[in-house]
Amino acid sequence: MAQRTGLGRRELNKLQTREALLNAARDAFVENGTFTTIDEIADRALVSRATFFNYFPSKDELLGALYDELVVRLEEVVEELLARDLGTGERIAEVFLDFAQRASGRSKFLLAFTAELDRAATIEQVGERSEHLRGLLARILQAGREAGDLRTDYPVEFLAQMVAGMYLAAMQHGWASSGGPGLVEEFRAAGRFAAEAIAPR
Numbered sequence: 001m002a003q004r005t006g007l008g009r010r011e012l013n014k015l016q017t018r019e020a021l022l023n024a025a026r027d028a029f030v031e032n033g034t035f036t037t038i039d040e041i042a043d044r045a046l047v048s049r050a051t052f053f054n055y056f057p058s059k060d061e062l063l064g065a066l067y068d069e070l071v072v073r074l075e076e077v078v079e080e081l082l083a084r085d086l087g088t089g090e091r092i093a094e095v096f097l098d099f100a101q102r103a104s105g106r107s108k109f110l111l112a113f114t115a116e117l118d119r120a121a122t123i124e125q126v127g128e129r130s131e132h133l134r135g136l137l138a139r140i141l142q143a144g145r146e147a148g149d150l151r152t153d154y155p156v157e158f159l160a161q162m163v164a165g166m167y168l169a170a171m172q173h174g175w176a177s178s179g180g181p182g183l184v185e186e187f188r189a190a191g192r193f194a195a196e197a198i199a200p201r
Contacts, residue, residue, distance in 0.1 A: 018055050020045040022069075025062055040165070044161025071132060073102070078136045086186050092163060096170065096191030100184040133167065134160045141198065159198050166194045170201030 007015070024044035028036040038059055042052040056062040077098050079093040138160035144150035150159070170190035 017047060021052060021055055022066060025066065029057055039170065074136055077138055080138065082143055088140060088149040089199055090143065091140045092198060093191035093195045096187045096194065098168060100187030103183055134164045137163050149200065153201060162197065163194050168191055
């Protein structure tokens, strides 16, 4: 394995410990929600509190790492959708549906995680995260504009902001109202609505 990855045993052990901490955090958030502590995460990962701090200076840093994983997945989804022969509305609807399908069955974790992330985030971080989401959606919309498959009465940036708002609203409403299997349908409906909102007039 070390030969395949180009990493030595020590580096692989570090990666495994880091992943164990992230997995432990996911499980702890499902069970204890926003009351999850560093000690609980370390215990679940079978490491000491000191080891936790070797990898993450704070719980907020760990939350940031979990968030980064979600962002990477969203970036992959956008790349996949842009490579497929789909209309712009279909691509936007798929962005919504992908998240819902991944969240289904993990809604307690995601609800607690986003609550903790919002609590820990600075105004600057919230702005950066929103801007990143808008930027990813804008890539899909810009491709639609170039293909003549997007309404032209508003700039791409405005439409991306509108769709991002729908996405975040669906997330909050889906967890608050159902949090379980209904989350998929909440996002599916929101995705259809967003697709209709950006359709050529």
